[in-house]
Amino acid sequence: MTERLYYTDPYVRSFDATVRDAVPRDGRLVVFLDRTGFYPTSGGQPFDVGTLGGVPVVDVIDEDDGSIAHVLEPPASAPPLRAGDRVRGEIDWTRRFDHIQQHSGQHVLSAAFQRLFDARTVSFHLGAQTSTIDLAREASAVEIGKAERAANAIVWEDRAVTVRFADNEEAARLPLRKEPVREGTLRLIDIDGWDLSACGGTHVIRTGAIGIIAVVSWERFKGGQRIEFVCGGRALARFQAMRDTLTAGVRLLSVLPEELPASIERLQAEAREQKRASARLESELARFRADELAASAEPGRTGAMVLRSIDADAPALKSLAAAIASRRGFIVVLVSASSPALAVVARSADVAASAQQILASLVKTFGGRGGGRAELAQGGGLNGQPDAILAAARTLISTG
Numbered sequence: 001m002t003e004r005l006y007y008t009d010p011y012v013r014s015f016d017a018t019v020r021d022a023v024p025r026d027g028r029l030v031v032f033l034d035r036t037g038f039y040p041t042s043g044g045q046p047f048d049v050g051t052l053g054g055v056p057v058v059d060v061i062d063e064d065d066g067s068i069a070h071v072l073e074p075p076a077s078a079p080p081l082r083a084g085d086r087v088r089g090e091i092d093w094t095r096r097f098d099h100i101q102q103h104s105g106q107h108v109l110s111a112a113f114q115r116l117f118d119a120r121t122v123s124f125h126l127g128a129q130t131s132t133i134d135l136a137r138e139a140s141a142v143e144i145g146k147a148e149r150a151a152n153a154i155v156w157e158d159r160a161v162t163v164r165f166a167d168n169e170e171a172a173r174l175p176l177r178k179e180p181v182r183e184g185t186l187r188l189i190d191i192d193g194w195d196l197s198a199c200g201g202t203h204v205i206r207t208g209a210i211g212i213i214a215v216v217s218w219e220r221f222k223g224g225q226r227i228e229f230v231c232g233g234r235a236l237a238r239f240q241a242m243r244d245t246l247t248a249g250v251r252l253l254s255v256l257p258e259e260l261p262a263s264i265e266r267l268q269a270e271a272r273e274q275k276r277a278s279a280r281l282e283s284e285l286a287r288f289r290a291d292e293l294a295a296s297a298e299p300g301r302t303g304a305m306v307l308r309s310i311d312a313d314a315p316a317l318k319s320l321a322a323a324i325a326s327r328r329g330f331i332v333v334l335v336s337a338s339s340p341a342l343a344v345v346a347r348s349a350d351v352a353a354s355a356q357q358i359l360a361s362l363v364k365t366f367g368g369r370g371g372g373r374a375e376l377a378q379g380g381g382l383n384g385q386p387d388a389i390l391a392a393a394r395t396l397i398s399t400g
Contacts, residue, residue: 001066003035007187008163010202012037013093019085020067028058031070031081036092040068044124045201046104048096053087077142085350096202098233102131104161104203105213105231108154109133111177113149113227117376119143120178124222130216132180135225144215144227151213158208159192171198234245282319290323294330301398303329305349309386311337314344318378325376333393340368341382347375358368358396365392383395 005012018032023031031052040062047060052070059071062360068249081087103126110121110133120136139147164187166174180186180198189199191207197392204210211232213265218227229240246257255263297304306324310317314337321332324345331353336342345355359370359377366389370379382389 002068004068005035005037006202007037007200009037012206013096014034014088014090016086016088017080019083019087021083022081024084028053028074029072029080031072031087031347033066033070033089036068036070037089038068039055039099039202040069043199043201044106045099046128048091048099050089050091050355053081053085057089057110063362071267077207096349099126100171100202100204101232102126102230102234103156103199103201103321104207105151105210105229106133107130107189107191107195107197107199107203108207108210109147109151109213109215109227109229111137111152112154113143114177115194115273116147116150119147119225130228130230133227133229134221135227137223138220138225139218139227141218148213148215154191154194155210155213157205158206159194159207161192161204162186162190163203164190185205192331214238223312259331270389282316286316286319286323289320292325294324294327295319297330300331300352303331303348305394305397306330306332306334307390307394308333309335309337309390314342314380316374317344318343320344322376331355331397333390335382335386335389337386339383340380341377341384341386342380343368343370343382343389345372345376345393349375353397360392360395362389362392 002098015035015037017035019031020034021032022029029298029350038048038050039045039058039206040060042062050057052072054057055072056073058073061069061071064071069345073205105123106124113119113121117139122136123134125132166188168186171180176197177195177197186198187200188196190196191204211230213229213234214235215227215229216238218225251259254262255261256316264347275370292305293308297306299305310320312320317334319338321334321344324330324332328348328350331347332345334344338374342361345359347353347355354374355377356372356374359372359379362382363370363379366384368379368381368383370377372378
């Protein structure tokens with residue numbers, strides 16, 4: 001087994017150790033030490049990184065036999081470590097302290113939910129940007145706000161956080177927040193007068209070091225509630241990002257911060273009205289263009305044919321073709337001027353031809369894909385000049 005220095009000194013930043021073994025694994029060197037300050041992934045908390053003998057540590061694994069495997073980045077020139085070597089470990093303190101703040105904040109927040117509302121935490125995950133706890137039941141917005149305030153009160157009281165050890169018999173007599181999941185000697189994290197939990201993770205030594213606990217979102221999850229939160233440095237970074245976003249919004253809209261929501265609602269309402277007005281104008285324009293195109297139709301076997309290349313996108317082509325086909329006796333093929341081409345085929349209700357079949361034949365000849373109904377069909381990706389596509393459509397209509 002490896003002596004875990006972080007069990008009694010979570011603030012350990014460097015240490016000296018003896019290499020017990022060093023073996024290759026998946027193209028990397030895996031080193032086992034007699035003692036370590038590196039925390040392995042466990043209990044919802046990610047592993048530490050840093051260096052071992054100057055070589056970057058890229059993963060730390062808690063092995064089944066109680067030893068800890070340090071996975072090293074393949075060194076460019078450094079000699080490999082061997083059993084018996086003395087080596088110095090350096091912990092990435094910025095990452096470690098971030099994890100300490102988040103994990104300690106989780107204990108405080110989980111205890112708040114359980115003490116105030118009997119809402120038990122069933123799982124915890126410490127992510128790269130935010131952390132989450134899953135509660136066994138749903139909590140209201142009011143309850144979440146009260147738990148958040150109670151948790152921060154404990155942070156600002158700067159209560160002591162101590163580590164102690166107990167066997168199962170002693171632990172059974174203690175007011176643990178949750179039942180331990182392992183046998184044998186338990187490591188207990190004691191937040192003075194607030195929370196007592198079995199935990200192998202790294203924690204602050206006083207709650208004030210957590211800084212602040214901020215709930216950022218919540219959602220229903222598996223019959224309970226998932227609470228997303230940030231602590232300490234992450235809370236500061238989240239505030240800075242929100243401040244910068246708010247400042248930019250206020251500057252762009254020339255309003256006070258408290259006026260921003262109403263201003264956004266007003267802009268959304270104006271955008272919706274402009275969209276409706278634009279749709280009305282486009283519809284009216286389509287009718288005028290439909291009149292023009294219908295007047296220039298050429299005679300066909302099943303009805304008057306409108307075969308034109310139009311510089312427009314798919315919705316505009318579809319709207320224009322439908323407007324022409326709303327009259328009696330027309331079959332319409334409109335092709336975009338772009339390449340590859342868009343094509344829309346439409347026919348009046350009294351015309352027997354199938355727009356879908358005509359489009360399918362064009363796609364078979366010129367490639368692309370599309371579909372639709374007998375009355376209206378559209379496709380894209382046709383590889384051919386507009387004149388060639390329209391000539392093929394004229395032949396299909398005339399001989400169909």
